[in-house]
Amino acid sequence: MTLTRRVSSHFAGFLKSSFKSYRLQGYRSSSSSLTHGIHVFHCPDQVGIVAKLSECIASRGGNILGADIFVPEKKNVFYSRSEFVFDPFKWPREQMDEDFLNLSKVFSATRSVVRVPDLDPKFKIGILASKMDHCLVDLLYRWQEGRLPVDITCVISNHERGLNTHVLRFLQRNKIPYHYLHTTKENKREGEILELVLDTDFLVLARYMQILSGHFLRTYGKDVINIHHGLLPSFKGGNPSKQAFDAGVKLIGATSHFVTEELDSGPIIEQMVERVSHRDNLLSFVQKSENLERQCLAKAIGSYCELRVLPYEENRTVVF
Amino acid sequence: MDAVGIVAKLSECIASRGGNILGADVFVPPKKNVFFSRRRVIESTIIRPGSSYVQNCSEFVFDPVKWPRNQMDEDFLNLSKMFSAIKSVVKVPALDPELKIPILALKQDHCLVDLIYGWQEGRLPVDITCVISNHHRGPNTQVMRFLERDNIPYHYLQTAVENKREREILDLVLNIDLLVLARYMQVLSGQFLRTYGKDVINIHCGLLPSFKGGNSSKQAFDAGVKLIGATSHFVTEELDSGPIIEQMVERVTHRDNLQSFVQKSENLENQCLVKALRWYCDLRVLPFEDNRTVVF
Numbered sequence: 001m002t003l004t005r006r007v008s009s010h011f012a013g014f015l016k017s018s019f020k021s022y023r024l025q026g027y028r029s030s031s032s033s034l035t036h037g038i039h040v041f042h043c044p045d046q047v048g049i050v051a052k053l054s055e056c057i058a059s060r061g062g063n064i065l066g067a068d069i070f071v072p073e074k075k076n077v078f079y080s081r082s083e084f085v086f087d088p089f090k091w092p093r094e095q096m097d098e099d100f101l102n103l104s105k106v107f108s109a110t111r112s113v114v115r116v117p118d119l120d121p122k123f124k125i126g127i128l129a130s131k132m133d134h135c136l137v138d139l140l141y142r143w144q145e146g147r148l149p150v151d152i153t154c155v156i157s158n159h160e161r162g163l164n165t166h167v168l169r170f171l172q173r174n175k176i177p178y179h180y181l182h183t184t185k186e187n188k189r190e191g192e193i194l195e196l197v198l199d200t201d202f203l204v205l206a207r208y209m210q211i212l213s214g215h216f217l218r219t220y221g222k223d224v225i226n227i228h229h230g231l232l233p234s235f236k237g238g239n240p241s242k243q244a245f246d247a248g249v250k251l252i253g254a255t256s257h258f259v260t261e262e263l264d265s266g267p268i269i270e271q272m273v274e275r276v277s278h279r280d281n282l283l284s285f286v287q288k289s290e291n292l293e294r295q296c297l298a299k300a301i302g303s304y305c306e307l308r309v310l311p312y313e314e315n316r317t318v319v320f
Numbered sequence: 321m322d323a324v325g326i327v328a329k330l331s332e333c334i335a336s337r338g339g340n341i342l343g344a345d346v347f348v349p350p351k352k353n354v355f356f357s358r359r360r361v362i363e364s365t366i367i368r369p370g371s372s373y374v375q376n377c378s379e380f381v382f383d384p385v386k387w388p389r390n391q392m393d394e395d396f397l398n399l400s401k402m403f404s405a406i407k408s409v410v411k412v413p414a415l416d417p418e419l420k421i422p423i424l425a426l427k428q429d430h431c432l433v434d435l436i437y438g439w440q441e442g443r444l445p446v447d448i449t450c451v452i453s454n455h456h457r458g459p460n461t462q463v464m465r466f467l468e469r470d471n472i473p474y475h476y477l478q479t480a481v482e483n484k485r486e487r488e489i490l491d492l493v494l495n496i497d498l499l500v501l502a503r504y505m506q507v508l509s510g511q512f513l514r515t516y517g518k519d520v521i522n523i524h525c526g527l528l529p530s531f532k533g534g535n536s537s538k539q540a541f542d543a544g545v546k547l548i549g550a551t552s553h554f555v556t557e558e559l560d561s562g563p564i565i566e567q568m569v570e571r572v573t574h575r576d577n578l579q580s581f582v583q584k585s586e587n588l589e590n591q592c593l594v595k596a597l598r599w600y601c602d603l604r605v606l607p608f609e610d611n612r613t614v615v616f
Contacts, residue, residue: 073577233543234530247529248612250567251549271546273569278347278614316544318574 034085037062037116039100040307043109045071045078052106053082056099062086068320072312078107079310081320093119115307122151123305126197128208131159133167135206135227138294139301140170148298149305152176153200156193158183158210183210190216204301205259207293209238214261224259225304227297229289231255231271236264241285244276252276252285254292256300258317267317269300269309329402333395339382345616389415411603418447419601422493424504427455429463431502431523434590435597436466444594445601448472449496452489454479454506479506486512498600501555502593505534510557520555521600523593525585527551527567532560537582540572548572548581550588552596554613563613565596565605 041053050069057064062084070079086096096114104112129136136155142148154177161168161178171178179196181189188210197203197220205212205226217224230240231253244252253273260266272292276285303309303319310318327346334341382392389412396410425432432451438444450473457464457474467474475492477485484506493499493516501508501522513520526536527549540548549569556562568588572581599605599615606614 070574072574231527231530231547232545234527246611248564248608249528250564250615251527251569253547268544268546273547278608278612312544312574315542316574319546 033087033089034063035088035116035118037084037086037096037114038307039080039082039084039114040111040310041078041080041082041104041107041109042111042310043078043104043107045076046107049078049107050080052103053080056103057082057084057086060086060091060096060099062091070318070320075313079312079318079320081307081310088116088119111310113307117149122149123201124151124153124199125202125204125301126153126156126200127204127206128156128193129159129206130157130209132207132209132290134290135293135297137167138298139204139206140167142298144170144174148301150301154179154196156181156196158189158208188213194219202304203259204297206297211263212259217259217261223304225269225297225300226257226259226264226266227293227300228255228257228264229293231273232257232264232268241289242282244289245280245282245285250276252289252292254289254296256296258311265315267311267315269303269317269319270296272296272299329399333399334380334382337382337387337392337395339380339387341380343379347614347616384412384415409603413445418445419498420447420449420496421498421500421597422450422452422496423448423500423502424452424489425455425502427505428503428586430586431589431593432463434594435500435502436463438594440466440470444597446597450475450492452477452492453504454485484509490515499555500593500597503589507559508555513555513557519600521565521593521596522553522555522560522562523589523596524551524553524560525589527569528553528560528564537585538578540585541576541578541581546572548585548588550585550592552592554607561611563607563611565599565613565615566592568592568595 039053039057041049043049050067054064054067063086064082064084067080067082071077093116096116100112100114103109127136127139139148140152143150143152152174155167155171156179158181160180160182163169163172168178179192181192183189190213194216200222202223202225203220205224207227207229212224228236228240230236230244231251232255234240234249235243235247241252251273253271255268255271257264257268258266272295274288274292276288280288300309308320310320312318327344331341392410392412423432423435435444436448439446439448451463451467452475454477456476456478459465459468464474475488477488479485486509490512496518498518499516499520501520503523503525508520524532524536526532526540527547528551530536530545531539531543537548547569549567551564551567553560553564554562568591570584570588572584576584596605604616606616608614
């Protein structure tokens with residue numbers, strides 16, 4: 001899409017205000033120097049927001065490719081997500097931050113985030129997993145294929161894995177640290193986990209079977225995405241495949257959601273289902289479920305990285 | 321007698337009378353020694369030879385001259401005795417009377433209207449004997465005019481917390497094959513179910529076991545789910561907990577409000593109930609273990 005070089009680790013992070021300028025290399029041509037940008041905006045509703053946002057982009061030579069606007073009835077709140085292309089020479093990254101910051105002040109925005117995927121550093125994530133590693137393996141594979149636009153900081157697990165296992169060899173080959181933190185009822189090792197993930201942008205629980213305390217969540221302060229192997233709010237807690245099997249349902253599903261203090265109750269991001277029939281036994285229930293979990297978690301993370309997921313009211317999400 | 325050979329005997333019986341099997345579904349759940357099968361005549365048998373279970377459902381075509389209906393009944397009866405069948409049902413849709421069903425409905429009549437319309441179009445192979453409701457409908461409403469035109473009696477039985485009018489409902493439906501609850505919002509007591517003794521199919525506006533009870537659309541809306549559904553199931557004493565027959569879903573997003581949740585839900589309920597009814601009439605739905613169903 002663009003010939004600009006990916007800037008490596010000199011960046012201070014797209015959310016922080018201090019921002020180093022950079023030198024672009026590569027030749028310019030009429031279209032190939034255009035860079036892709038995403039902006040999400042969440043503020044109290046009023047007349048003129050879209051006008052001002054689009055004006056801002058246009059005035060800098062940006063070309064809007066698509067926009068999603070959502071203003072729920074009677075709630076006095078405005079959500080938008082715009083995708084645009086721009087010339088980084090005409091609209092330097094620093095200037096872009098400042099322009100959108102001004103807009104966010106004008107409209108008293110709850111949230112105003114701009115992201116330029118090709119220039120900004122990738123999201124840094126920590127993945128937590130337990131014994132079941134189908135989700136973890138799937139995420140690692142997608143990451144290797146370049147389909148998961150993140151930097152995996154580390155993998156933390158309460159399950160020990162031998163050096164010769166697929167996961168360990170993969171992580172070793174890609175220089176991703178694996179931390180085995182054995183948990184007990186009394187000690188969930190949250191302090192150590194916090195230290196390991198302090199520098200990440202969000203956490204992914206890939207079938208991590210320990211509950212994170214409210215204290216952990218508050219201290220970490222950033223988003224945590226979990227995959228639940230059931231169609232919430234059905235079958236919360238453990239062994240939902242067996243619960244579903246015993247209940248005789250004809251549809252099973254998976255749910256990816258943000259983690260809150262209450263188990264399996266945070267805002268839902270994505271849900272997927274698959275049919276089951278009398279011909280399914282518990283094993284096929286589990287297999288279908290694992291397949292759904294992989295897809296559902298990957299989709300949720302993908303949407304999140306593209307800034308498509310926004311908190312909505314107390315326990316819901318807008319997913320553009 | 322063991323389970324090997326059941327299919328042979330059943331097919332032999334049909335073939336010996338010149339019947340031609342169109343399709344067959346055989347299901348033997350592993351480790352349970354239960355055998356279910358369905359071949360498309362709509363002959364449904366549950367056999368339990370010794371310790372095993374067999375469910376057989378066949379569909380076939382035959383010449384009623386060569387194989388008269390009462391001879392067919394006798395043949396399958398003999399087979400069922402041979403295999404100690406728990407259940408053996410033969411149905412010849414073109415000849416046998418249609419399944420008689422009374423419908424119980426409440427104020428929200430989207431399901432009722434849809435059922436009546438489907439029946440009118442000949443898409444629902446049933447005989448609607450009556451409609452019972454605890455909601456009064458004026459003679460000029462669509463439902464009433466429709467029922468009047470087709471000579472289907474409408475019984476208004478107002479219910480109160482103390483009096484669910486179950487006695488009177490039972491009187492009306494006692495000889496009917498199947499009860500359909502088309503968004504009937506009163507809970508039928510265990511006593512009623514035992515006295516009635518036959519199957520009762522209900523449509524629940526939610527993906528069981530989520531959102532049991534009332535106002536499930538609102539429950540779903542508040543929970544922020546991304547998929548809503550409907551579930552049709554057999555009614556048992558426990559509310560919204562009987563064996564599930566069919567479930568359907570549809571996507572919802574942040575753009576949906578409560579009204580669109582309800583509309584999507586109603587649409588799903590219509591489809592789901594009709595589907596369950598049709599399958600039931602086709603003898604595709606068989607009880608399986610405690611709380612499940614085989615649906616061929």
